[in-house]
Amino acid sequence: MTTTAEVASQADERIRRLESQLVREYDDVPPSLVHEWIERARARFGGARVQEYVPLFVAREVRASARAFPVTETTGSTLSSWARNTARRLLAAELPRRWAHTAGVARRAEHVARVLPEDERELLVAAAWVHDIGYAAELKDTGLHSLDGARYLRRAGVSDRICGLVAHHSGASAVAGLVGLADGLREFADQRGRLRDALWYCDMSTGPDGQPTTVQGRLAEIRQRRGPEDPVVRALAINGAERLAAVRRTHRLLRRT
Template sequence: MEEWARSTAGRLLADLPRRWAHSKGVGHKAEEVALALEPVDRPVLIAAAWLHDIGYAGAVRASGLHQLDGARYLAGLGVAGRVCGLVAHHSGAASVAALVGLGPQLAEFPDERGPVRDALWYCDLTTSPDGLPVSLRTRIVELCARRGPDDLVVRALADNGAERAGAVRRTESLLLSVHFRQNGEAEHGRPAG
């Protein structure tokens, strides 16, 4: 699934080089972050990370809400429901959907709450449009400057900024705890990992 997700995103986003650069950065970061998750969750996160922005592609765009468009496209291909739900709800999509009257349509997909969802949001919100790692604060400042105060995504930040920050904070805590657990085990003669 992971290789299919990577190649599908690459094909769909080929005409959007900056969006593809961002998606590659998110996908690569997810491949690293996934190691902190349960094994069953790892391919789900990685696939969702690679596919999260395919709704921007001309062949996929329908409603104009890229999260919803991407999820519907994937569901139409028979992609696992968890992946579709994560794509649908990534990085606070519900707040934007409410602003444009697409809340009921977005609700077609379950909003998985927990470490996998948090990790996807973390990967997206700490990756620049060019695919480079950035802090959440830097990403939000860049997003606001690029899109302007009247943009729906910027307006949605007033509603879900704390939720976005919480997802990033929880994932950073998870990564830190895994790092310390692995290093502590290695220091005491037990295998790390």
């Protein structure tokens, strides 16, 4: 008679073989991400009554994720489409208000992108879609959403530039310093310039429900919603002026075009 331990061992072996097969099958997807998808699917189906079918269910779910995986940035709209779909999957059902804000930021980015060089426009829109995915429970690790989101994107093979934009968006470095995660955030380069300013502008001029707002209105809403002891609010005293400067620089560019 097969023991429970033997059944578990056999299941582990089948999953390991499946992972090797899927890594070969989808060689354009980072192996670490294939592993992450497998573990997520396995946890979902772990309680199935007939464990023999679990590898089949896992394979089906991982293949669906792999088919939706982005190709390189050179394909333009493919990147922003993947970013939009990823944000929708992670946020829409679990955090509908965060999803509404994200969609509003992306709409803003599509409008603002015209002030950027052509090769940066798609990067802005894609970064806008994924800037807050680190709030999703599935990605939460450190609790600093910008860092958790950037690390997920890095595992997914997204470019260092977008990862850096997400990691440092809207003054995240000050928050990281307050919560002891400055070293973690330094894994990603903070590339200052028009693209960074534009993402901060889009985020800081979009309300929590996706509606356009002024930066002053956005800051007031953050303070009211989070309270004075929240690190995000405390960080405003450290780099609030930097956020305002980024918004003003982008606003000046918009007025010229």
